[in-house]
Amino acid sequence: MTLPDVRAALLAGGLGERMGRLTETMCKPLVPYAASCRLVDFSVANAVRSGVPEVVLLSMHRERDLIDHLVAHWDGRGTRVNFGPHDELVRTGSLAAGAPLPPRPAESGTADALLNNAEYLFAPGARDVLVQHADHVYVFDYGPMVAAHRAAGADVTIGVQRIERRFVHLFGMVEVDSDLRVRRLVEKPAEPTSDLVFTAFCVFRADVLEEVLTSLAALGEDGWRHDISRDVLPAMIREGRRVLAHPVSGYWADIGTVERYHLEQIRLLDRPFPLPPATLPRTLADVPSRFVPERGSLIGAGVEVPAGAVVRSSLLFPGCVVEPGAEVDRSVVLPGARVRAGARLTDTVAPAGEDVTGLRSGLIDLEPA
Known part of the structure; x- marks a missing residue:
């Protein structure tokens, strides 16, 4: 096991409304991709490849279908998938085929998903929490990123990548100093001042993440936006916590719209391949x-x-x-x-x-x- 004291949080609760007809009958993480797999498979495969022992699923919409997929293709294949409040039902066989799952508490954003699953994310055994998204396409080993995070004594290390400036307004813009310390993170800026964007996967010290989430929750329902990029990371930067950037080379794509879904798959046909067919998950x-x-x-x-x-x-x-x-x-x-x-x-x-x-x-x- 390469990363025995890292626990992953897989954010998979979005409705996928910008995907139009593609998500009429399935949740966004299960949308097929690359003639080989589904969107969610990339992040789970990266966790398995990196030796992350446990991935906690943070889902909401059509989650029974998603759970069935992860049980069939990923759980126990080097990494355990923790289904949170549904875990016992899934593992004891108490969940009848096609039966609905008990409802989860409502969520207003990605930080709410972390709070609602705090007992699973912050259970003993994890020094760091790796946050992933279920709609990002990339092939990556998190090991070097975690090693750099720990060597630098960071409170959180975020993945960053340089892109064309004209596309920065679609992402979280990042400004860093010469030591890769993050000085500013702005979600979807109207007028970008940097060509560096947040790849939306990051490694938090578990104790620090729990502390920051607790302090934000104390602001009340209307005191914050319940989001990792808009609240958690900016709060850590303001407080002077050690927020570092980790450059990510190679192919990475956030599949948020039908246009991106089509465009990024056509890009996979470029030579040399951005993601060679042999590297794609197979589900x-x-x-x-x-x-x-x-x-x-x-x-x-x-x-x-x-x-x-x-x-x-x-x-x-x-x-x-x-x-x-x-x-x-x-x-x-x-x-x-x-x-x-x-x-x-x-x-x-x-x-x-x-x-x-x-x-x-x-x-x-x-x-x-």
Whole structure:
């Protein structure tokens, strides 16, 4: 076990409303990705890869489906998934198939999720708490980050990455000094003054995180915004606590909208690969998706492109069907979707189970109403 005294908190409670039709029938963490897995699998795979012994699931929306997925694919495979207040039900087999879960307390933000699960996050055995999100796509070993965090005596160490300045307003902007001490963090700034953004995974000293959350909760329901990026980290910076940045190289993406969902998957087809197919988690099939150079496409296990079909620069997921005479260009075809003969998809997504006929170009039909 590489990180025996680190416990992860996996934030997976968002509604995913900006994902439009893609989250009509499933929670956002379970949206399929990269013709190989689901969004949540990246963060869990990173925890397993890094030797984190326990991940505490912080979920709310359609969480029974999410729990079933994690039990089937991840729990006990090097890392234990703690299902919080539902853990005993899950492990004793007391939860009947399809039965609803007991309701959780309402949450107004990510910090509320930490507070509502404090008894599991701050239980004995963890020196540090690693906060993750269930909708971020990256392949990472947290070991060096935790080592740097401890060597520097940091209260919290946050991942940071440089991006194009024009996109900074979509993220948490970070300003650091020459020693990588964080001097300022502003969520979605109107006028960015830095090209450094918070990757939204970070390592807290467990005792410090508990103390800061307790002091913020004492402000009352309306005294703060209940958010890690807007409240917890800025409060620590103001108080002079040791908040350090850890540069993150390589591919990282926050999948927050239908547009990002489509764009970032098409980017996976670039050469060299941002994330090589062999590095992707595999939960949709037992074998990896394959890149087909003559089509410039990533094609999932069991999918065959028939003669007479045209597929260019696209992702075809396991379980989808493309009929002879169909055309798929710079598009994402999800499990169970069927692209009929004569149909044409361009720069779009075919949702899971959809029967596609006619022409579709762009994402407007998938966007939130």
